[in-house]
Amino acid sequence: MKRVEVDVAVIGAGSAGMTAYRAALAYTQKVVVIESGPYGTTCARVGCMPSKLLIAAAEAAHAVARAPLFGVAASGCHVDGRAVMRRVREERDRFAGFVVDSVETWPQEHRLRGPARFVAPHLLRVGEEIEVEAGRIVIATGSSPVVPPGWRETLGDRLVVSDDVFYWDDLPRSVAVAGAGVIGLELAQALSRLGVRVRLFGRNGSVGPLSDPAVVAVARSIFTSDMPFSAYAEHLQPTLQDGQVKMAFSEQGVLREESFERLLVAVGRRANLHDLDLQHAGLGLEEFGVPKSDPNTGQIDGSHVFMAGDASANMPLLHEATDEGVIAGANAGRYPHVQSRLRRAPLGIVFTDPQMAIVGGGHAALTKRGTRFETGEASFEDQGRSRVMAENRGLVRVYGEPGSGRFLGAEMVGPAAEHIGHLLAWALQQQQTVQQMVDSPFYHPTVEEGLRSALRQLARKLKPVALDLEKCRDCTPGT
Known part of the structure; x- marks a missing residue:
C-alpha cells in the first residue's frame, strides 16, 4: 500500500x-x-448558481404573465422546457468548469x-x-x-432531490415538493411560474428560515396565494400508483390525495x-x-x-x-498555534419572489440568547416605490437594544430583500446604533424608504423621553 x-x-x-x-x-x-x-463545488454544480438560473427563467416568464397589469399587451407566454433546462445545464457547467480548472x-x-x-x-x-x-x-x-426512510425504496426514480433537478433535460408536467425550507420554496415557486403543476408541502406553518411570527404570517399568506402551498400538511405519505406519485396527506383535519409525475424531496441536508x-x-x-x-x-x-x-x-x-x-x-x-477569528455578521437570503432576508440570526437567535430588544416594523403594501413596481407585498421587522440603542438584527419578506439585507448586515457588523442608521442617506423614491420607516419606529421606542425643563417651568405638578 x-x-x-x-x-x-x-x-x-x-x-x-x-x-x-x-x-x-x-x-x-x-x-x-x-x-x-x-x-466542482455544491454551489456551482447543484446549488446556488443553477438554482438562480432556474429562478431567472421563472422571473422572465412571470414578467410576461403580469405585463398587462402595466398596460403592456403581451402576446402570450410559451415556456420551452427543454430550452430552459439547456441553458441551466450549460451555464451550470460553465460555473463548475471554472472550479475544476482551478483545482x-x-x-x-x-x-x-x-x-x-x-x-x-x-x-x-x-x-x-x-x-x-x-x-x-x-x-x-x-x-x-436527506430522504425520509422508505421513500426512495417506494418511489424509485420518481423521487428526486434538489441535486437531480439541474440535470433534467426537460421540465416535468407536475411535481410535488416536500419541504418548505429555502430550497423547497425557491424551486417550487420557480417551477410553478414555468408552468409546472406544483404543490408545496410544509410543516407547522413554517416558511423558509423565518422565525419572527409576524413576518412568518405575512410570508405564509403571500406564498399560499402565489402557488398551491399546504403549509400545515400532516401524515405525508407518498406511494407509487400507475407510474404516478400519489401524495396522501391531511390538512386542517381533512384527508386529501393528489398525484404528480415526481416528488422533489427538500426536507434538509x-x-x-x-x-x-x-x-x-x-x-x-x-x-x-x-x-x-x-x-x-x-x-x-x-x-x-x-x-x-x-x-x-x-x-x-x-x-x-x-x-x-x-x-x-x-x-x-x-497548529498548535491556533488563533480565534471573529466571524462576519450573520446574513441569510432566500431568492423567492418576494425575497426573504435574515440578519444577525433574526428573532429566533435573539430570543434564544435571552436578549432584551425592541422591534420596529414597516409593511410594503403602501410603500411608494414598491407600489410603482407592483411588488408591494411583505413586511420588514428590525430589532434594537434598549439602553445602548444598538441595532441587533432583522427579518423581512419583501422586494429587494437581497440588497436591504446587505445594508443591514453591514450596519450590524459596524455595530451601528439605530439612530445612526436613521441618520444615513435614503434616496427617494426607493424601496429602502420602507426600511427607514421601520428604523424610525424602532428609534422612537429606543430613545428615552427627555424632559424639557424650560418648557415645563410653569407647569403644574403632574402635567
Missing part, C-alpha cells in the same frame, strides 16, 4: 476545502486534498482521488491502495440531501460524515456521532482535527463555507 506523509490533509475539495488548502499552504507545502467525487492547476502531489476514512487519529485510508499520515486534518466533506469512520479519529463525538467544532477556530475539542463548510453544520452558506475554510486551513497549517 502506498503511504503519503503530510502536515495537513484536507478531506473534500468544495468551497471550504479549496480555501482550506490555500490557507494551509501559507504555512506548509506538505498539504494534500482528498476528493472522492467530481471536482487542476494544483500540483499533482497535492491531489488524491478516492473516499477517505480514519484508521487512526493521524492516519487516513484513501480507497484501498493509499494511506495518508497527517499531522493535522481538515474535514470539509460538505452535505447531501445532512453533513457527509457517515463514511469517515470518525470513531477512529480520537474525537469526542456529540449526539448522532457528529463532532462539534469551534466556529471561530474550526478546531474540534482542542484536537488536531478541524472542520469547515457544510460538514460543520454551523451556517451552510457559500460565504460562510469559504470563511470557515480559511479559518480551519490556517489553523491546521500553524
Whole structure:
C-alpha cells in the first residue's frame, strides 16, 4: 500500500476545502486534498448558481404573465422546457468548469482521488491502495440531501432531490415538493411560474428560515396565494400508483390525495460524515456521532482535527463555507498555534419572489440568547416605490437594544430583500446604533424608504423621553 506523509490533509475539495488548502499552504507545502467525487463545488454544480438560473427563467416568464397589469399587451407566454433546462445545464457547467480548472492547476502531489476514512487519529485510508499520515486534518466533506426512510425504496426514480433537478433535460408536467425550507420554496415557486403543476408541502406553518411570527404570517399568506402551498400538511405519505406519485396527506383535519409525475424531496441536508469512520479519529463525538467544532477556530475539542463548510453544520452558506475554510486551513497549517477569528455578521437570503432576508440570526437567535430588544416594523403594501413596481407585498421587522440603542438584527419578506439585507448586515457588523442608521442617506423614491420607516419606529421606542425643563417651568405638578 502506498503511504503519503503530510502536515495537513484536507478531506473534500468544495468551497471550504479549496480555501482550506490555500490557507494551509501559507504555512506548509506538505498539504494534500482528498476528493472522492467530481471536482466542482455544491454551489456551482447543484446549488446556488443553477438554482438562480432556474429562478431567472421563472422571473422572465412571470414578467410576461403580469405585463398587462402595466398596460403592456403581451402576446402570450410559451415556456420551452427543454430550452430552459439547456441553458441551466450549460451555464451550470460553465460555473463548475471554472472550479475544476482551478483545482487542476494544483500540483499533482497535492491531489488524491478516492473516499477517505480514519484508521487512526493521524492516519487516513484513501480507497484501498493509499494511506495518508497527517499531522493535522481538515474535514470539509460538505452535505447531501436527506430522504425520509422508505421513500426512495417506494418511489424509485420518481423521487428526486434538489441535486437531480439541474440535470433534467426537460421540465416535468407536475411535481410535488416536500419541504418548505429555502430550497423547497425557491424551486417550487420557480417551477410553478414555468408552468409546472406544483404543490408545496410544509410543516407547522413554517416558511423558509423565518422565525419572527409576524413576518412568518405575512410570508405564509403571500406564498399560499402565489402557488398551491399546504403549509400545515400532516401524515405525508407518498406511494407509487400507475407510474404516478400519489401524495396522501391531511390538512386542517381533512384527508386529501393528489398525484404528480415526481416528488422533489427538500426536507434538509445532512453533513457527509457517515463514511469517515470518525470513531477512529480520537474525537469526542456529540449526539448522532457528529463532532462539534469551534466556529471561530474550526478546531474540534482542542484536537488536531478541524472542520469547515457544510460538514460543520454551523451556517451552510457559500460565504460562510469559504470563511470557515480559511479559518480551519490556517489553523491546521500553524497548529498548535491556533488563533480565534471573529466571524462576519450573520446574513441569510432566500431568492423567492418576494425575497426573504435574515440578519444577525433574526428573532429566533435573539430570543434564544435571552436578549432584551425592541422591534420596529414597516409593511410594503403602501410603500411608494414598491407600489410603482407592483411588488408591494411583505413586511420588514428590525430589532434594537434598549439602553445602548444598538441595532441587533432583522427579518423581512419583501422586494429587494437581497440588497436591504446587505445594508443591514453591514450596519450590524459596524455595530451601528439605530439612530445612526436613521441618520444615513435614503434616496427617494426607493424601496429602502420602507426600511427607514421601520428604523424610525424602532428609534422612537429606543430613545428615552427627555424632559424639557424650560418648557415645563410653569407647569403644574403632574402635567
